[in-house]
Amino acid sequence: MAAKQQDRSSRTEKPTPRRLRKAYEQGNVPRSPDVGQAVSLAAFLLWAWAGAGAMLSGLARELRLSLAGAAGPISPERLLERAASSGRDALLLMAPLLLPLLVLSVVGQIAQSGFHPRKQPIPFELNRVNPVEGLKRFVTVEKLVAAGKALLRVALYAAVAALVIVPEWPRVVELAAGTPLQILQAAAAMSLRVLFRALILGAALAALDYAFTRYRWYRNLYMTKQEIRDEAKENEGDPLVRSRLRARQRDAARRRMIAGVRTADVVVTNPVHVAVALRYRQAVMNAPVVVAKGRGYIAQRIKEEARKHGVPIVEDPPLARALDRLCEVGLPIPEALYRAVAEVLAYVMGRRRGPYRTHPEVDPQREEATR
Incomplete structure (x- = not known):
């Protein structure tokens, strides 16, 4: 007893x-x-x-x-x-x-x-x-x-x-x-x-x-x-448990990324299949930072979140593809895209007048080869 x-x-x-x-x-x-x-x-x-x-x-x-x-x-x-x-x-x-x-x-x-x-x-x-x-x-x-x-x-x-x-x-x-x-x-x-x-x-x-x-x-x-x-030790060796854990981690990271769209200054789109959200604070950042990016369903979620919080959406297929291919979430954009992104930010901030001009000269494969 x-x-x-x-x-x-x-x-x-x-x-x-x-x-x-x-x-x-x-x-x-x-x-x-x-x-x-x-x-x-x-x-x-x-x-x-x-x-x-x-x-x-x-x-x-x-x-x-x-x-x-x-x-x-x-x-x-x-x-x-x-x-x-x-x-x-x-x-x-x-x-x-x-x-x-x-x-x-x-x-x-x-x-x-x-x-x-x-x-x-x-x-x-x-x-x-x-x-x-x-x-x-x-x-x-x-x-x-x-x-x-x-x-x-x-x-x-x-x-x-x-x-x-x-x-x-x-x-x-x-x-x-x-x-x-x-x-x-x-x-x-x-x-x-x-x-x-x-x-x-x-x-x-x-x-x-x-x-x-x-x-x-x-x-x-x-x-x-x-x-x-x-x-816990047994679960670490279980492939099913590991895959479920990774899936939960991806879902959590995706939710955090989508929630960060509200802090972006602009969302560049394909316009349907790709969306990349950018944020730039001149006083504390050397270059614009990618807040969120995604394709397909994730791209639609990014655009929905942007509309919900009044974040401008710009359609620029070449630049959107380049940003999606060359950039990582949470990191600054590469130097090769500074000029194109600067023109996008100037346009949404009202510093540039007239219709928006896309950037067909941006080639993701070429920029990737020069990195």
Whole structure:
């Protein structure tokens, strides 16, 4: 027990997504049986409210036939035949209720944590067939807590039933002289009142039990710092994890780049396929710096961000291609493009009048060869 407490106290780190995934694969999921019971009870009450009349009439008819058959001579063969017939008819009357209840009970269990079939086979452990070990597993704190919860649940449901039945007991005694249909109708009405109050109690108990079950399940999956380090080392060698990590890093870098477009002075475009955002602060920069660049979808995002923040957009296909090919984000432009970029900045700052003139003389391949 002391070793178990020490092990639990050393588990201070929240479970990683990988540990949670492995727990699901092993069939270790948080489920409360109270939730399925509450869902089934709610479905039963809905069905009873909508269509119990037909079933009650059928049961009353079966009861009358059974009582009428009891008036004649009784033989073992006739008794068995009558019992089989009554059981079959009662089962047919109850089938429309029992099947939906079974389905909804399963749905209630799946709804708690999703559908997670066990992917790993159940290993054979010799101590599972050892009676001594089985007795130890039976007498545990968890089992005692579960037994206490069950007894408390039974006591609460009994109290709910008593609150309904005790005030109605004189009327129940009077119904002993009534017809079978009257007895069934009165019993059904009283049962529905009991079950409705039991549903309210059951829903509250199910919510509390599921919250407690999920908390204990999550807490039992806590990890030690050493387990966190070991898992990180294993993940570093996993190609899938590495590719996902690189993808997340690229997405984060792309988002930062797009967000930086608001600080640009101009965006030079192809105009459709390429976009390059430039910023120039004469007091602190020796040359304009590329804030963002991209092709295709990224180019469209850069232009959208520029329009959103009022950054001028200039269409100059040769210069846009040269900037895209020769420049890197966060670095100054090469000296060979100073003049062309200076003319673009002069145009957007209003220092140059007249229509904008593109720069067909800019050749990315030639400029790259001279770098």
